[in-house]
Amino acid sequence: MERKVVVLNVGDFVPEEAYADLFNYAEVVFYGRASPDELRRAEVLVTFRVTREDLQVMPNLRVVQVLSAGVDHLDWPSIPETVTVCNNAGSNAIPVAEHALALLLAAAKRITHYDARCRSGDFTRDRITKILYGSEVAVLGLGPIGMRVAELAKALGMRVRGFARRPREEPFIDEFFAYPDVRGALSGADFAVLALPLNKHTRGLIGYDELGAMKRDGVMVNVGRGGVVSKPDLIRFLRENPEFTYATDVFWSPEISQDSDIAALPNAIVTPWIAGAFGHPRVYVEMVRYAVSNVIRYLRGEGLRNVVDRSDYV
Numbered sequence: 001m002e003r004k005v006v007v008l009n010v011g012d013f014v015p016e017e018a019y020a021d022l023f024n025y026a027e028v029v030f031y032g033r034a035s036p037d038e039l040r041r042a043e044v045l046v047t048f049r050v051t052r053e054d055l056q057v058m059p060n061l062r063v064v065q066v067l068s069a070g071v072d073h074l075d076w077p078s079i080p081e082t083v084t085v086c087n088n089a090g091s092n093a094i095p096v097a098e099h100a101l102a103l104l105l106a107a108a109k110r111i112t113h114y115d116a117r118c119r120s121g122d123f124t125r126d127r128i129t130k131i132l133y134g135s136e137v138a139v140l141g142l143g144p145i146g147m148r149v150a151e152l153a154k155a156l157g158m159r160v161r162g163f164a165r166r167p168r169e170e171p172f173i174d175e176f177f178a179y180p181d182v183r184g185a186l187s188g189a190d191f192a193v194l195a196l197p198l199n200k201h202t203r204g205l206i207g208y209d210e211l212g213a214m215k216r217d218g219v220m221v222n223v224g225r226g227g228v229v230s231k232p233d234l235i236r237f238l239r240e241n242p243e244f245t246y247a248t249d250v251f252w253s254p255e256i257s258q259d260s261d262i263a264a265l266p267n268a269i270v271t272p273w274i275a276g277a278f279g280h281p282r283v284y285v286e287m288v289r290y291a292v293s294n295v296i297r298y299l300r301g302e303g304l305r306n307v308v309d310r311s312d313y314v
């Protein structure tokens with residue numbers, strides 16, 4: 001039987017051992033080096049994004065395995081319903097959850113505030129820090145990232161509220177709130193960690209009233225996507241509530257520098273989208289390995305994991 005063609009668009013610097021297993025199951029070709037005939041026969045594409053042109057030259061595509069956990073950047077209307085799209089959720093959840101905790105601790109312990117002061121020679125103590133033990137944290141989004149955050153928060157003695165669509169009972173979650181009750185999840189919380197995908201249901205989910213549901217000196221951490229929070233509402237809220245902190249790794253504009261107005265606010269803590277692939281080269285290699293393992297499941301006739309419900313996006 002003719003072997004299926006898999007196109008890899010993963011970057012030349014990725015070591016072969018990250019995808020070598022694939023050679024046992026498929027004819028593997030590399031994006032940019034594949035012939036028109038190989039592309040025409042391609043059934044699977046592993047990539048960050050799929051363009052309209054890709055879809056034209058690969059008419060037999062059945063599976064697009066995206067390398068990132070988020071799929072909001074895809075041009076969904078251009079992707080035919082015959083193509084199954086899989087995200088890569090779980091491939092980098094541990095470093096992203098660690099980053100969320102780093103942002104949370106930096107805000108709670110006023111690290112950025114005092115570090116900037118001390119560097120300028122000012123050693124005055126003007127702000128109290130927050131204690132995590134016994135505090136309430138709302139974890140919004142209970143995928144691999146949110147669940148790891150919940151586990152870490154529980155280990156620090158926090159009381160964990162979870163928010164997602166499907167109800168669930170998990171050992172690290174003390175109380176569950178189902179979509180759309182985001183205000184219930186945030187009400188009176190000391191901390192919130194956003195680990196939500198950006199889809200048509202979550203875009204702008206957090207507005208002025210949702211921010212206001214938290215404690216006035218609360219801390220909101222966002223490692224999901226910027227667009228889950230309304231930017232104008234956030235700016236207004238942060239200006240009106242100087243004790244509140246928004247700590248984020250994610251933004252609204254594809255070009256992060258266009259969101260420098262957030263970084264300029266004294267009660268914002270900002271890192272430039274480094275929680276995942278940009279944080280450590282090993283993380284990216286792991287993302288490729290994880291994506292390839294899903295493709296192998298498909299080639300072996302096993303069920304694909306992380307199949308995206310396109311109705312969340314179109």
Ligand code: NDP
Nearest residue numbers: 069070089141142143144145164165166179197201224276
């Ligand atoms: P998953 O896609 O596995 O999990 C998403 C979670 O969000 C699920 O618990 C899902 O709940 C929940 N969810 C989806 N839609 C809604 C909704 N309308 N209301 C409430 N809950 C909802 O994702 P991961 O944990 O792997 O990743 C989450 C996001 O983090 C990614 O989509 C990506 O945008 C971002 N990310 C950011 C990185 C960075 O570098 N900062 C790196 C990696 C990911 P349910 O199962 O009940 O539907």
